Amino acid sequence: MDWIFLSELAINGALTGLLYSLFAIGLVLIYKASSVPNLAQGGLTMVGAYVVLALSHDAGLPLWLAIPLAAVIMFGLGFGIERVALRRLAGRPVVMILMMTLGLDIFLRGTTLAIWGGTSRSMELGVSYEPFFLGDIFVSRIHLVGAGVAISLFVAFMLFFRSRTGIKLRAIADDYMASWSVGISVERGVGLSWALASVVAVAAGVIWGEIQGVDQALSLLLLKGLTVAVLGGLDSILGAVVAGIILGIIENVGADFLDPLVGGGSRELIVAAVLILTVMIRPHGLFGRHDIERV
Amino acid sequence: MQEKVEAQPILSMNSVEVLYDNVMLAIKGVSVQVPQGEMIALLGSNGAGKSTTLKAISGLLKAERGRVSRGEIKFEGTDITGMLAQNRVDMGICHVIEGRRVFEHLTPDENLTAAAPTGMSRSDLNAEKEKIYNYFPRLAERRNSLSGYLSGGEQQMLAIGRALVTQPKLLMLDEPSLGLAPFLVAEIFGILQKINQDEGMSVLLVEQNALAALEIVSEGYLIENGRVVMNGTAEALKSNSDIQEFYLGGGEGTDFHNVKHYSRRKRWLS
Incomplete structure (x- = not known):
């Protein structure tokens, strides 16, 4: 066994995993405020990437300006989605809201396809592809950048959820009716969570767009992001980060063992297995909240 | 339409009807007045319409697809019948809903923070919390544990405390004694009475x-x-027999020779 090779696999897996976390944080934000897994997060991420492209490549703005501007636009879009699509569903069965997010995902994919077409475009962040060595281990620079972004967002949101606004969002997730009864605007809270998730989608869209190009395939990140979020416990940001790292490592190391046996393509199988096993064995994930039952 | 300034009740509800889902008539013309600074009770059995009456006042009907279809509700002289629940809380109406419903995954301290009005400064909020912990010393002891694990009595105290943070002028409580031991009911009611006297808060x-x-x-x-x-009056x-x-x-020592043979409930309903 080549330990250096194994640790290289593990470290790169962990970095990729943190990029899944970057995506999953958006899912967790919405789940925390409305207890619904947002199936449109993939679509939002793709839209985020396209908006950055439209501002930088098409409108000619520099990237340092285009990305924050895209974040502002997407923040507004998040609020808009709540206002137009979700407000009338407040208090309805969760499955209705779930179907609505699925519908939104299809809508966002269709819209981007109609506006920007299906050809893959590159983000051109300007991150160097020169090999970068941590000791003897080779890592990708863009993955390192993405992992840094994921960790800073994680810290920012941990702090946010201790602030007064953050506590109100957690209260909304706990009990809509009780929140209304003490004057918390549930609608505005859910809107804020969508707005924040849309900003996270810009970050994820930029990093993933740089790695795999900006096209419809970006929305398929949902599958891995959802797996990470479920493994982490759906409402835990810490869970999303830890689960991302775990899934990344399992996927990378596991695929290296399994691919020669099955002739490639085992990554998706590993992700699927993790999702299915989590739901079967530990439905509330690693850090998810339990429903409290007093005895 | 007489305007009597000095005797204006803080809340007056005039022949209010509530419809759920546009078909079910839950209350049929209820009129209730709460005079400034008084404690008023709505009594009645299950399903009589007491909770619906409170929800009509607090605006929480909307969340259950109910609406006031007739009548008007005035708070300090302003018509609030069609107002959003959160605006009514801003005006000073707070509804402690049935079944305690504390934010279980938040600590008691965070429960209080969550209810703080948007404009309240940090020092005001802390002072408010201390005041609430003084009323409910049991809560102070457990301020940093998860609310879901508090006992039923403590949760009810927290629900009342959480409502107090919103600075209500009218506090409405829906069955605060539900499922609690008699000594706890006495304790909570005693505190309510104290709050009513100390702060002049009207209570329904x-x-x-x-x-x-x-x-x-x-x-x-x-x-x-x-x-x-x-x-x-309570007296x-x-x-009343x-x-x-x-x-x-009550009705202790019923004289079976003189048992009335008509249904007294029916007489009330005619």
């Missing part, structure tokens, strides 16, 4: 436990089948 209390409620309120309304069938209600029999578990 919905209770099935008429015995406990009539001890602390000045006036009561009896609601049955969505209508007010009787109202009067008058306590001495029908109330004694149906709600206070």
